[in-house]
Amino acid sequence: MPRHTFKLNGKRVHVNVPNDVHLLWVLRDVLGVNGPKYGCGLDVCKACTSHINGKAFNPCCVPVSKISADDEITTIEGLPDTVGKDLHPMQEAWLEMDVAQCGYCQPGQIMAAVAKVKEAKAAGREITDADLDDIRNICRCGTYHRIREAIQAGAKAM
Numbered sequence: 001m002p003r004h005t006f007k008l009n010g011k012r013v014h015v016n017v018p019n020d021v022h023l024l025w026v027l028r029d030v031l032g033v034n035g036p037k038y039g040c041g042l043d044v045c046k047a048c049t050s051h052i053n054g055k056a057f058n059p060c061c062v063p064v065s066k067i068s069a070d071d072e073i074t075t076i077e078g079l080p081d082t083v084g085k086d087l088h089p090m091q092e093a094w095l096e097m098d099v100a101q102c103g104y105c106q107p108g109q110i111m112a113a114v115a116k117v118k119e120a121k122a123a124g125r126e127i128t129d130a131d132l133d134d135i136r137n138i139c140r141c142g143t144y145h146r147i148r149e150a151i152q153a154g155a156k157a158m
């Protein structure tokens with residue numbers, strides 16, 4: 001069985017799985033990382049949104065063979081470590097704005113928001129309404145208004 005190596009939440013991991021297993025299942029079923037959720041498996045709902053090398057991506061659609069030993073995967077579990085705190089500022093904003101209803105999509109929402117804010121800041125600007133519109137994670141509870149408010153608050157603290 002092929003051996004795959006990459007960094008997950010700051011630690012080097014090794015897994016022995018077939019090349020065609022999607023990374024979401026490696027994270028959840030092999031490595032026990034349950035933050036990224038399975039929603040569609042088609043890169044549509046984005047409940048599994050995580051970061052690869054600091055950029056948002058959806059591991060439900062990426063075979064583990066596409067992940068290199070140099071790649072760094074960050075899930076919601078590792079997000080606080082990126083700022084050296086118990087919670088990332090975006091997670092704090094989520095709590096302050098009381099965003100979550102059922103909570104299923106929230107890890108993916110937060111990971112997408114953090115990546116979008118970093119992208120805006122790297123471009124030397126603040127997050128805009130157009131940026132918020134570009135975040136396409138699906139929330140079945142419809143808490144989009146609170147999600148937008150939390151992203152704006154979290155962006156200020158990042």
